[in-house]
Amino acid sequence: MPKQLAAFVVLCVGLGTGTGYAQDCLHGTTESAEQLQRRREALAAMRTVNNIEANQPGSAKGVYLRHEELAGSPYASKMQQSTNEAVRRISLNPGTDILPNWSSHSTSLSGATGS
Numbered sequence: 786m787p788k789q790l791a792a793f794v795v796l797c798v799g800l801g802t803g804t805g806y807a808q809d810c811l812h813g814t815t816e817s818a819e820q821l822q823r824r825r826e827a828l829a830a831m832r833t834v835n836n837i838e839a840n841q842p843g844s845a846k847g848v849y850l851r852h853e854e855l856a857g858s859p860y861a862s863k864m865q866q867s868t869n870e871a872v873r874r875i876s877l878n879p880g881t882d883i884l885p886n887w888s889s890h891s892t893s894l895s896g897a898t899g900s
Contacts (some may be wrong), residue, residue, distance in 0.1 A: 797801050799827070815822075823830070825871065826871040826884050826887075827873070827884065827887060829869065829871040829872060830871070830883050830884050830887070833860075833864070833872060833875055834855065834877075834883075835852070836854060836860070837858050837860050837861065837877075838850060841858060852877075852879055853879045855877040856877040856879070857879050858877075861877050871884075
């Protein structure tokens with residue numbers, strides 16, 4: 786019992802002091818209008834890619850499009866007609882920034898290899 790009590794006290798003290806070292810949010814009250822716009826565009830781009838991936842036939846089996854296949858998806862061809870300016874600015878073409886001055890890197894946890 787004393788070991789369990791000691792472990793509990795160490796855990797409580799550790800959790801209590803852990804927040805003292807937390808990094809300030811980069812998108813707090815000091816965020817500029819330009820930073821806010823840039824963040825919103827990045828979120829729109831990643832949501833778009835995630836939606837394309839989730840709504841293509843292979844997703845039910847856990848098979849997703851490679852970056853070079855995104856531009857050929859049915860939704861990608863309609864993006865230029867979107868009413869959302871951020872969506873119209875997104876480029877899914879290989880070798881281009883997903884948004885001006887942005888890049889996207891995919892990570893797979895399924896054990897696949899490659900770049």
